[in-house]
Amino acid sequence: MSGMIIQGKTGDWEVICGLEIHCQILSKSKIFSGASTHYGSEVNENVSFIDAGMPGMLPTLNEECVSQAVKTGLGLNAKINNYSAFARKNYFYADLPQGYQITQFQYPIVGEGFVKIELENGETKDIGIERLHIEQDAGKSIHDISPTKSFIDLNRAGVGLMEIVTKPDFRSPEEAGAFLRKLRSIVRYLGTCDGNMDEGSMRCDVNVSVRKVGEDGFRTRNEMKNVNSVKFVMQAIEFEARRHVEVYESGGQIEQETRQFNPTTCTTKAMRKKEYAHDYRYFPEPDLPPLVLSDEYINNIKNDMVELPDAKKERFVKELGLTPYDASVICENKEVAEFFEKAASGHDAKKVANWLMGDFFAMLNEKKITLAESPISAENLGALVELVSKNVINGKTAKDVFAIMAATGEAPEKIVEEKGLKQVTDVGAIEKVVDEILANNQANVEAYKAGKTNLIGWFVGQVMKASQGKANPEVVNKLLKQKLG
Amino acid sequence: MMTDLTELTIAEASAGLKKKEFTAVELTEAYIANMDKHRNLNAYVCETPDKAIAQAKISQEKINSGQGGDLEGIPLGIKDLFCTKGIATTACSNILKGFVPPYESTVTANLLQAGANFLGKLNLDEFAMGGSNETSAFGPVINPWSKDVPLVPGGSSGGSAAAVAANMCAAATGTDTGGSIRQPAAFCGVTGIKPTYGRCSRYGIIAFASSLDQAGPIAKDVTDCAIMLKAMAGFDNKDSTSSQQPVPDFCKVLGADIKGMRIGIPKEYRVDGLNSEIASYWDKAAAMLKDKGAEIVEISLPHTKYALAVYYIIAPAEASSNLARYDGLRYGNRVDGEHLDDMYTNSRTAGFGKEVKRRIMIGTYVLSAGYYDAYYLKAQKVRRLIRDDFIKAFEKCDVILTPTAPSAAFAIGDESMQKDPITMWLNDIFTVSVSLAGLPAMSLPIGLNHDGLPLGMQIIGKSFDEENVFKAGYCLEQQAGFKRK
Amino acid sequence: MSIDANTVKKIAFLSHLKIEDDKVAATQEEFNKILQWVDQLKEVDTDNVEPLVSVNNEHLRLRQDEVTEGNQAEAVLANAPVKEYGYFVVPKVVE
Ligand SMILES: [Mg+2]
Numbered sequence A: 001m002s003g004m005i006i007q008g009k010t011g012d013w014e015v016i017c018g019l020e021i022h023c024q025i026l027s028k029s030k031i032f033s034g035a036s037t038h039y040g041s042e043v044n045e046n047v048s049f050i051d052a053g054m055p056g057m058l059p060t061l062n063e064e065c066v067s068q069a070v071k072t073g074l075g076l077n078a079k080i081n082n083y084s085a086f087a088r089k090n091y092f093y094a095d096l097p098q099g100y101q102i103t104q105f106q107y108p109i110v111g112e113g114f115v116k117i118e119l120e121n122g123e124t125k126d127i128g129i130e131r132l133h134i135e136q137d138a139g140k141s142i143h144d145i146s147p148t149k150s151f152i153d154l155n156r157a158g159v160g161l162m163e164i165v166t167k168p169d170f171r172s173p174e175e176a177g178a179f180l181r182k183l184r185s186i187v188r189y190l191g192t193c194d195g196n197m198d199e200g201s202m203r204c205d206v207n208v209s210v211r212k213v214g215e216d217g218f219r220t221r222n223e224m225k226n227v228n229s230v231k232f233v234m235q236a237i238e239f240e241a242r243r244h245v246e247v248y249e250s251g252g253q254i255e256q257e258t259r260q261f262n263p264t265t266c267t268t269k270a271m272r273k274k275e276y277a278h279d280y281r282y283f284p285e286p287d288l289p290p291l292v293l294s295d296e297y298i299n300n301i302k303n304d305m306v307e308l309p310d311a312k313k314e315r316f317v318k319e320l321g322l323t324p325y326d327a328s329v330i331c332e333n334k335e336v337a338e339f340f341e342k343a344a345s346g347h348d349a350k351k352v353a354n355w356l357m358g359d360f361f362a363m364l365n366e367k368k369i370t371l372a373e374s375p376i377s378a379e380n381l382g383a384l385v386e387l388v389s390k391n392v393i394n395g396k397t398a399k400d401v402f403a404i405m406a407a408t409g410e411a412p413e414k415i416v417e418e419k420g421l422k423q424v425t426d427v428g429a430i431e432k433v434v435d436e437i438l439a440n441n442q443a444n445v446e447a448y449k450a451g452k453t454n455l456i457g458w459f460v461g462q463v464m465k466a467s468q469g470k471a472n473p474e475v476v477n478k479l480l481k482q483k484l485g
Numbered sequence B: 001m002m003t004d005l006t007e008l009t010i011a012e013a014s015a016g017l018k019k020k021e022f023t024a025v026e027l028t029e030a031y032i033a034n035m036d037k038h039r040n041l042n043a044y045v046c047e048t049p050d051k052a053i054a055q056a057k058i059s060q061e062k063i064n065s066g067q068g069g070d071l072e073g074i075p076l077g078i079k080d081l082f083c084t085k086g087i088a089t090t091a092c093s094n095i096l097k098g099f100v101p102p103y104e105s106t107v108t109a110n111l112l113q114a115g116a117n118f119l120g121k122l123n124l125d126e127f128a129m130g131g132s133n134e135t136s137a138f139g140p141v142i143n144p145w146s147k148d149v150p151l152v153p154g155g156s157s158g159g160s161a162a163a164v165a166a167n168m169c170a171a172a173t174g175t176d177t178g179g180s181i182r183q184p185a186a187f188c189g190v191t192g193i194k195p196t197y198g199r200c201s202r203y204g205i206i207a208f209a210s211s212l213d214q215a216g217p218i219a220k221d222v223t224d225c226a227i228m229l230k231a232m233a234g235f236d237n238k239d240s241t242s243s244q245q246p247v248p249d250f251c252k253v254l255g256a257d258i259k260g261m262r263i264g265i266p267k268e269y270r271v272d273g274l275n276s277e278i279a280s281y282w283d284k285a286a287a288m289l290k291d292k293g294a295e296i297v298e299i300s301l302p303h304t305k306y307a308l309a310v311y312y313i314i315a316p317a318e319a320s321s322n323l324a325r326y327d328g329l330r331y332g333n334r335v336d337g338e339h340l341d342d343m344y345t346n347s348r349t350a351g352f353g354k355e356v357k358r359r360i361m362i363g364t365y366v367l368s369a370g371y372y373d374a375y376y377l378k379a380q381k382v383r384r385l386i387r388d389d390f391i392k393a394f395e396k397c398d399v400i401l402t403p404t405a406p407s408a409a410f411a412i413g414d415e416s417m418q419k420d421p422i423t424m425w426l427n428d429i430f431t432v433s434v435s436l437a438g439l440p441a442m443s444l445p446i447g448l449n450h451d452g453l454p455l456g457m458q459i460i461g462k463s464f465d466e467e468n469v470f471k472a473g474y475c476l477e478q479q480a481g482f483k484r485k
Numbered sequence C: 001m002s003i004d005a006n007t008v009k010k011i012a013f014l015s016h017l018k019i020e021d022d023k024v025a026a027t028q029e030e031f032n033k034i035l036q037w038v039d040q041l042k043e044v045d046t047d048n049v050e051p052l053v054s055v056n057n058e059h060l061r062l063r064q065d066e067v068t069e070g071n072q073a074e075a076v077l078a079n080a081p082v083k084e085y086g087y088f089v090v091p092k093v094v095e
């Protein structure tokens, strides 16, 4: 059980939560116009007359936004609808130029699906997906330049969005956090959204209610809009759930309302309610006929799908022998998984995984760089593991070689070669060194023979030192034990 | 002494230009002189004589070198609902005061491409909402057929019909949502055709009701309508509702034998109290076609009587959303306010006229929570029944013949029309069902009533079968021998 | 169906149109007349009738994902009643 139970004065309460996530679709141009979606351009530079809601302008649908939504739907194990339709959601806002948002209402492009999440206790849980629909983003209003004026930039207006609505299946902040990380991982794998919550390309609305343990049905929920990090989402759920319990237990009622989460104080507050403001008057978009997708179209996308984290994880466990934990850590991020697979190719995958999750990630952390910036290539990491497996170098030398690789980006073979770090496995050569050490340290030899057998470590150390660390430790051990009797 | 060039039809003027009987500049200047002479009619809201002359000069060069399009050197008037690049476009609303589009509508671009020049922008009912051109922010247009009392030209393309009737342009563009081309054409004794929905691109035409709006020509006769429509129509990938059906050369069917053509007469249109002169012209028109070998068949359109009610739900609903973009933010008239919402409300309250406000509010109401099913959804269902009536009727006939309007032009400020909006709306009783079904329909003058005012007949065709409409229309025109003003 | 004064005010609010208090009653009366007139649709049996959204029979066409517009901030802003630093400017938005 990963559910969160709030122990109140009147008994135990459980948390009910659902999420609505807006994901900006990765595409070159906007969903209904040919303007660029590029982030960070000059003000109002990526604005077509359509995006600006000029009179007489009409929308045309971007094929890429459709295929990205279908891909994402397939990634959510969801039903792709052959028939979907656009609708207008009518409301006035400064950054909504048409006075309505073109979205999907009655007929979304993607129907029900599910996402498997992994929890800390090792359990998994399926979170139901209610629907995914596509729509246009609004522009941006800037309120903090002037005390009396707001400034409007329409560069974002019309960028394609996928709105993903979950079922109210979350029973704890942890589950919601795990879901968001999983969703982000899926869309990044698919390349349908960059998943950056801090840049706003993935935005989360959180619906929370509570109910007594054992109670049927749902109580009134509150919605918190645009909570913009996994951590904040988890905090918002926790705070809001506790608030609901407090209200109920002090004899109050929860009113359906939109609230705002304040990350600094970790609290929520009701947004100013405008009377009738939420009558959106949805109706079918008369400028766009229904969207009809053939099975062939959907199947083509299906056949082109990349391997998703769940499938990859399973394969890494089954075929490469990773532990489920290691596999899920490696598979959360597509680039890491790809890097790993490249590094592990032809080598001992478990050992590669250990290096990757240990020294390699520590190195990235220490250097504060991303995987893409790593001086050590996947091939070189694999080659390093191979050198150890093949007894070309020993484990200790490998650590030194790794440090040089991190500093220079050179191939491990080259480092080993140039620095003469190859481990000596020639028994005759090692025996010469062993004999020398024994001859020069007669006193310790006597002591050993007299029963001070823990001196073996000292002898090994001496031999390794004399061989500059290159002697194969196993051979050294064997010879010493032979000669010392 | 040369004949008055403005008397010439497009076909005649084109022939004259080719034969070098006069130049494009002379033709344009003649029209400009007539615009001056009839300025009292208030047909133009913006005149662009200099541009027209400049364009005519270019046309003349093309004609001289034996090049040029189907409308080379022909001076046209443009309904002020079409966005024209660099020329003020207002929809005859104060809210668009000063708006100069930085883009050209597809229809006007097509006309320019065909060699036409534009004399200016023509008056209309504000946002095309009206049946008498009295809701224009520029004041009413006077019907050139007026005698002692000034009469309305019909609406909403009142400026277009009046300008064509008074030879203030060779032909004009119009738009028709519920009868806005056909009814003014009938009132002004000229010919107009609303093509099948999807024939002409709506890109760059200021939207009234998107699922109904269609552009079409108003011209001196059937032949000119055929020339104009061919130039205006065609697939446009900027309008998702634009049809890919090829555009035939409508001129080719003019004068073709109508022997065996089945002319449908809907029994439900012969309502009690139908104006007896109109009824008798209707009979005469049928007889004329029968004389030429057509077969007259009675048909039934049982749901047509609900068309007006359906129309006055669907059109305002779409309009309420289409007109949300007029908020004083990005273009048009702004009336300031303390906060954004005040500015919106102030700008819209000052900018829209009474009829527009009425329709926005009706549309808002029928889409609002709790009323959608009872009004909007119901209307859409009845709309299907109306369309199905036509589909069934067209199993028995090739075209349908009806009057265009229930009366001749009435006086400006007519009390019964002003008192009750529904009385005004009843002017569209014969045209509106055709719009709901998306069918092509032409109005052509059939004769004069006892006051010497023109009356129109409507010929309705099957979807994308404008050819039969032109065929029957041309035949009826020849038979009726109507003398233009 | 008939509407009350409060509904008239709600519609005006949603439409962003000002309606003076002394005009509410007249508007209400006019609306009720119109609504009464459209109520004739109630006599039509529409059971099992699919709503007709569009007369258009062609499916939605899809556009190639190409950047074909933009870099025209000047034209986009040309008609703006108030603009500053390349932005559209409006009175403060109150949340
Ligand atoms: Mg939502």
Ligand SMILES: [Zn+2]
Pocket: A022, A135, A163
């Ligand atoms: Zn959304």
